[in-house]
Amino acid sequence: MKEILQDLDLKGLESLTLSYGEPKFRAGQLYRGLMQGKKISEITDLSKAFREKLLERFEDEPVRIRETFRSKDGTEKYLFELADGNLIEGVFMRYEYGNTQCVSTQVGCRMGCLFCASTLGGLIRNLSSGEILCEVLTVNALHGGTLRKREVTNLVLMGSGEPLDNYDNTVAFLRAVTAEGGINISPRNISLSTSGIVPQMYRLADEGIPLNLTVSLHNARDEDRAKTMPIARKYKIAEILDACAYYFEKTGRRYIFEYALIAGENCDREHGEALIRLLKGRPCHVNLIRLNEVKERHLQSIDEKEAYRFLGLLQKGGLSATLRRRIGNDIGGACGQLRAGYLEKQGGK
Numbered sequence: 001m002k003e004i005l006q007d008l009d010l011k012g013l014e015s016l017t018l019s020y021g022e023p024k025f026r027a028g029q030l031y032r033g034l035m036q037g038k039k040i041s042e043i044t045d046l047s048k049a050f051r052e053k054l055l056e057r058f059e060d061e062p063v064r065i066r067e068t069f070r071s072k073d074g075t076e077k078y079l080f081e082l083a084d085g086n087l088i089e090g091v092f093m094r095y096e097y098g099n100t101q102c103v104s105t106q107v108g109c110r111m112g113c114l115f116c117a118s119t120l121g122g123l124i125r126n127l128s129s130g131e132i133l134c135e136v137l138t139v140n141a142l143h144g145g146t147l148r149k150r151e152v153t154n155l156v157l158m159g160s161g162e163p164l165d166n167y168d169n170t171v172a173f174l175r176a177v178t179a180e181g182g183i184n185i186s187p188r189n190i191s192l193s194t195s196g197i198v199p200q201m202y203r204l205a206d207e208g209i210p211l212n213l214t215v216s217l218h219n220a221r222d223e224d225r226a227k228t229m230p231i232a233r234k235y236k237i238a239e240i241l242d243a244c245a246y247y248f249e250k251t252g253r254r255y256i257f258e259y260a261l262i263a264g265e266n267c268d269r270e271h272g273e274a275l276i277r278l279l280k281g282r283p284c285h286v287n288l289i290r291l292n293e294v295k296e297r298h299l300q301s302i303d304e305k306e307a308y309r310f311l312g313l314l315q316k317g318g319l320s321a322t323l324r325r326r327i328g329n330d331i332g333g334a335c336g337q338l339r340a341g342y343l344e345k346q347g348g349k
C-alpha cells in the first residue's frame, strides 16, 4: 500500500509541496481539494506533472465506497474498501438537527464484546487518521456537500473499532476533522464512544477537544458487565466514573452512557435499580438501545414495551435517559454486521 496523503495536515502538505520544488501556495490548493473529498488525480488546479509525482507515492483514493445500502427511512450504510482491500463500514443518518455519520476507527476490533459483530474476527489493523478522515470527506462529497455547506454536520465514533485503542490516530483525525480550513466539524457535534479504556479517557480529557464522551456501560455491576465485555475485567466501573468526572471537570461536557438492552442480562428491575444507585446525581445521560441481534451470538433483545418500562424505571429514579430510536434496521443495523455478512459471503477474510 502506498502512503496516505490525507494523514498530513496543512503544515505537512506545505513541506511536502516545497520538497517537490513547487511553490508553497500549491499546498493550500492541494489541501482544499483533498478536504472537498477529491482524489489527487482530480485536483486539476495542480499541474499534471505534480499530480503524477504525488501519485507515485500516495494513494489516489484511500477509501472507496464499494456498496451502498439505502433504508426506507433515509439511512444509508456504506461498505468502504481501503487501499489494501480491507473492508470497513459507515452509516449516514438524517436527523432534524443535522446529518450524522457513524465512522469506524479500526478494521475489526479486539475488545471482544459478546454482543458486537465488529469483534468477531478480532482486530485486523488500525486505521490511519487520514483513512478515518477520508470516510467523512467521501460521504460529504457523495451528498454534494462542500466545505462551506457541509452535508455531514455531526459525527459519532461508533462504527467498527475501539477509538481509544487507536488513540494517536483517532486524536489526529479529530484535530483534522475540526480544523478551521478543512471540513471544520464542531467538536460539540462529535461523540466518541469507548468501551471504557480508563487511562486514555484521562488523556482525551487533556487534549482540549470538547467533544461528547460516551461510554458503553451496559451493566451497573462489574461482575455482570464482565460477562459480555472482557475489558470490564481490566477497568472497573468505579474507575470509569472517576475518569468521566475528570472529563466533566476539564471540558464541562456532560457524559453519556450507552446501555444496550439484552434479555435476561441487564434489564430487569434489579439492574435498573443498581443503575440508578450508580449514576444518580451525576452530570450524565443514559442512552438505551434495544440490542441489534447478531446471529453469531445468542443474545436477544427485549421488546419495545419492556424497553419503555425499563426507561420509565430509570426516569422515575431520577436519571436522565432516553431510548434510542432504531433506524436503518432493515439494512443491518449494528456495527460490524455489514462487513461480517459480506466476509461470510466471500468465504472469510
Ligand code: SAH
Binding pocket: 111, 113, 115, 116, 117, 157, 158, 159, 160, 161, 162, 163, 193, 194, 195, 214, 215, 216, 258, 259, 260, 289, 290, 291, 292, 293, 294, 334, 335
Ligand atoms: N468500541 C466503542 C465504539 C464502537 S460500538 C465502544 O465500545 O463504545 C458503538 C456502540 O454500539 C457501543 O455502545 C456498543 O456497545 C454498541 N453495540 C455494539 N454492538 C451492538 C449491538 N449488537 N446492539 C446494540 N448496540 C451495540
